[in-house]
Amino acid sequence: MVAKPKKPLEPWQTQDAARLHEIWQGTPDRPTQAKFGQIYGLGSQGLIHQYLHGLIPLNLIAAGKFAAGLKCEIGDFSPTLAAEAEKLGAKSEIQRIYNRLPPEGKSALLAHAQMLLALASPPAHKKAKVSA
Numbered sequence: 001m002v003a004k005p006k007k008p009l010e011p012w013q014t015q016d017a018a019r020l021h022e023i024w025q026g027t028p029d030r031p032t033q034a035k036f037g038q039i040y041g042l043g044s045q046g047l048i049h050q051y052l053h054g055l056i057p058l059n060l061i062a063a064g065k066f067a068a069g070l071k072c073e074i075g076d077f078s079p080t081l082a083a084e085a086e087k088l089g090a091k092s093e094i095q096r097i098y099n100r101l102p103p104e105g106k107s108a109l110l111a112h113a114q115m116l117l118a119l120a121s122p123p124a125h126k127k128a129k130v131s132a
Contacts, residue, residue, distance in 0.1 A: 009057050012080050017054030019077035020066060024052055027070050039103060040065040060084055068099040 009017070030036065033052075034045035042048060042065050050056040051066070058066075063074045063081045073096070075082030098106060 006056075009054055013057045014054045016058055016078040016080065017052065020058070021052045021054075023070050023072055023077055030070070036069055040069045042066070060088075064099075071100045073099075 024030065031039060032045070033048040037043050037045060037048045042051075042062060047056075051058055051062060058078060058081060060074075060081055063078055064085070066077070067074045073082065074085055098109060101109060
């Protein structure tokens with residue numbers, strides 16, 4: 001099977017990768033590329049390298065994970081993807097706060113949110129039964 005040639009990145013995608021790489025380089029105490037990919041569910045070190053060097057285009061999911069891991073906003077490196085996220089309603093104040101937390105803070109916030117949801121929901125035996 002013959003591999004299809006890769007489509008070249010658009011100029012804005014190359015610029016996004018350069019801005020992301022600059023943020024990456026300027027982020028103190030960041031993990032290795034391999035560890036970053038593992039922590040944020042982005043894949044292998046090789047994949048992180050490809051995103052950072054503009055070998056493959058960023059997508060909205062990857063951009064969100066980089067923003068979370070680098071404690072920045074998607075718009076800091078990709079105005080185009082930030083506008084796309086805005087259109088999809090993927091940004092909220094809670095998400096911005098969450099993205100800036102370290103991994104242990106994210107775990108604590110999620111645990112607290114689950115506790116609050118449990119307190120807000122009536123016990124299963126007190127919920128009204130819905131008949132079909």
